[in-house]
Amino acid sequence: MAISSLSSPSGARVSSVTVKNKVLKTPCFFLPTSRGTVPHLTPDNVEEFDIPALYVGLEDCLDRLEASPILTNEGTIKKWIAAPSVQPTLLAPRRTSPLPSVSAGQSHINIVTASGAKKLTNDLYIKAVLKLCPELVIPLNDTPTSPPGVKRKPKIVERSVNWTTELLLALKATDAFNTTKVFFPVPDLDTQYLTPIFQFFQENQLANNIAGLAFSNNVNPLPADLVGLPRLSIQKFESPLEILKCIQRGIDIIVPDMITQATDAGVALTFSFPPPSKDVLNSKIELGLDMWDERFATDMEPLQSGCVCKTCRRYKRAYVRHLLQARELVAWILLQLHNVYAFTAFFQGIRASIQEGNFDEDVRKFEEIYMTSFPASHGFGPRKRGYQMDLTNVQPVENKPAWISMKSPLEKEIANEYEALKVTERKEDTQDYNEPELHNSNDPTVDLYADTYATQAATESDSELEDALFSQLDEFDDTAYREQRLEMLKKEFARVEAAKEKGHMQFLTVENEREVMDFTLSSKKVVIHFYHPDFIRCKIIDSHLEKIAKVHWETKFIRIEAANAPFLVVKLGLKVLPAVLCYVNSQLVDKIIGFADLGNKDDFETSLLEFRLLKSSAIDRLKEESSSNKSIYHDELQNNQSDDSDFFE
Structure with missing residues (x-):
């Protein structure tokens, strides 16, 4: 599958690669799918286009991992997506624009399926490849959605090499070795980290079966023996100019999401390559037309002048806009038919420009003539389901249920x-x-002795504490007042004892997300620390929370390793650790991310974190360091407080 090409001075090259019995002319694009289908198009419509290949992200179909229908039902990937037998398919672990996920492990990555976050192991991925038999496959790879740390970078490279080797060995043991071609995933790292990958290609005999290279972002400098391999890019592109720049850097195959994104927004693509002559008015040309715009309400022109796609041959702009206004799904079908055709013509023009030796000049003209971004949409896209989807600017739910309770x-x-x-x-x-619901007395005596009762030593009996209380109450001559205080204290003691029995006053470590959700539902106040065992600042937060937990019996303090809670990490948008979340009555009331709100230094005092928890109502009040030595009288309590305290209620 090596490339012999004609290239431009910048690095763009035109060539052809053979996939099974089909010859693909490059540069070209692979059309992304959603849950195995091309959005808005039926299989017969897809068959009409000469689409080089379809990109299938396996996480779209792994709602139940190994029990998912795509793995339990008979048939290859062609049967699953109803693709023509001659249509090549590329299988990859994740979507082209995946949602953020937490870090991977030595044998798995985290994926986000329609039913939540899951762990996809390399063994399960290899099983899927052998069962589905795609023509092209990208091995499991650790591609973080945010810049990786220094410690993680070598692990990313090691995992790419190990997981690819395991896949090649599994393919070699079956008949799929000659029919399924592997694109090696090259991490987006500095060249100094890629040495093990280059050694793999030089020393491992299995490397001879690598059919191409897959890049998630930038194209790294390559050794001479790898330059001839086809290069595929799965990075996110915002405009056609970014695609042209990427081809200038030597990319042969693009997997663009912008086709479906434009269709969803109601935008008809109108750019072409090579670009037309510059406008005499010196104004830049739009990359597409927002078909929601009122100016097309009576426009009887086709979507794009000179286009011979099925939509432009039969329908006018006014009709397409009318369908959008009526929320008719045919509108998005017609737009997708046009946009796929426009993209096919775009790449035909790219190949012709490279062959003629004008590509670099044509790219310069394209940048000069066309706008840098697509027009803003004035309408909503079609409805989507699943939190793995981007649900911004989509149709809201309008229809009422078709049934009522009988x-x-x-x-x-x-x-x-x-x-x-x-x-x-x-x-x-x-x-x-x-x-239990308690009457709020606003009395510091009750609070003070409840705190003392909660923090008493294990060797100190309840009766000793009560005797101390009674001796001070005896000094007060008001019998009614004394009995009222005793009744309130008994209720408060019962509440503290119940909290102790339920695990309060401890800093608990939980192992899974279910426990976290159970605690947030069962306790009125919960403080959760999402941590990483190797992060120094996470250990600092642990030491402070452990101190606070011992004196705040009214709040449940727990912690969970972020890697054990991938679903919550994604849903809560946690990208920085440590992360402390506060829940009151099962509602999230505060997030403390990192140390930015704690003075941004490692040696902050426990009282600073305690005060932050107080302001978010995660704890009831600030606790005194030696409450057992305080008087039960309100005046004495006030006099014993430090005059230098910066905290108040």
Whole structure:
């Protein structure tokens, strides 16, 4: 599958590669799919286009990992996506524009499926490749969605080499070795980190079966023996100019999302390559037309002048706009038919320009003539489902349910009682802690002795504490006042004791996301620390939270390793650790990310973090360091407080 090419001075090259029985002329594009289908197009429409190959992200179809239908049903990937038998397919672990995910492990990466975050192991991925039999495959690779740290960079390279080797060995043991070609995933790292990859190609005999290179972003300088391999880019492109610049750097195959993104936005692509002559008015030309715009309401021109696609031959701009306004799905089908055709013509022009030796000059003219971005859309795209989708600017839910409940009043009452019973059982199963509702006395005496009771030593008995309390109460001559205080203190002591039995006053480590969610539902106040075991600042936060947890019996303090909570990390948008989240009544009330809000230094005092938790209502009040030595009288309590304290309620 090596390339023999005619190249331009900048590095753009035209060539051809053979995939199975089909010859692909490059530069070309592979059309991305969504859950195995080309958005807005039926298989017969796809067959009409001469699309070089279809890109399939496996995470789209792994809702239940090894139990997913794509792996349990019979047939190859062609049957799953209903693609023509001659249509090449490229299988990759993730989508072309994946959602952010947490770090990978030695044998897995984290993917985001329609049913939540999952761990995709290399063994399962190899099993999928052998079962689906795609013509092209990108091995499992650790491609972070944010810049990796220094420690992770060597691990990324090591995983790429190891996982690719395991895939090649598995293919070699089957008949798929000659039918499935592998594109090696080259990490987006400095050349100094890529030495193990270059050694792999020089020393490992399996490297002879590598058919091409896949880049997630920049094209790194390559050794002479790798220059001839086809190069594929799966980076995100915002404009056709970015694609042209990428081809100038030597990329042969592009996987662009912008075709479907433009269609979803109601934009008809109108750019061409080589570009037309410069406008006499010296104004830049639009890259596309926003078909929601009112100026097309009575426009009887085709979407693009001179275009011979099925849409432009039969329909006018006014009709397409009318369909969009009516929220008719045919509108997006017609736009997608045109946009795929426009992109096919765009790459035909690129290849012709390189062959004629004018590519670099044509790119300069394109940049000079066309606008740098697509027009802003004035309407909503079609409805989408699943939090793995980008749900901005899409159609809201408008239709009411087509059914209503036909239950009688008695049936409804029975159903409600049954639901209440299930809720009670769930609470008992998870040992929910429901704090008793107490009358708020606003009395520091109750707070002070409750704190003392909560933090007393294990060797100190309850009776000793009560005796100390009674001796001070005896000094006060108001019998009614004394009895009122005793009753309030007994209730507060009971509340503290219940909290202790439910694991409060400890800094617990939980192992999975289910426990985290159970705690946020069962305790009124919860503080959660998402940590990484190797991060120094996470250990600093742990030391402070452990101190705070021992004196704040009213709040549950837990921590979980971020790698064990991929779903929560993605849903909560956690990109920096340590991350401390505060929940009150199961509602997120505060996020403390890193040390930016704690003075941005490692030696901050525990009281600073405690005060932040107080302001977010995650704790009830600031606790005194030696509450057992304080008087129960309000005046004495105030006099004993430090005059230098910066904290107040």
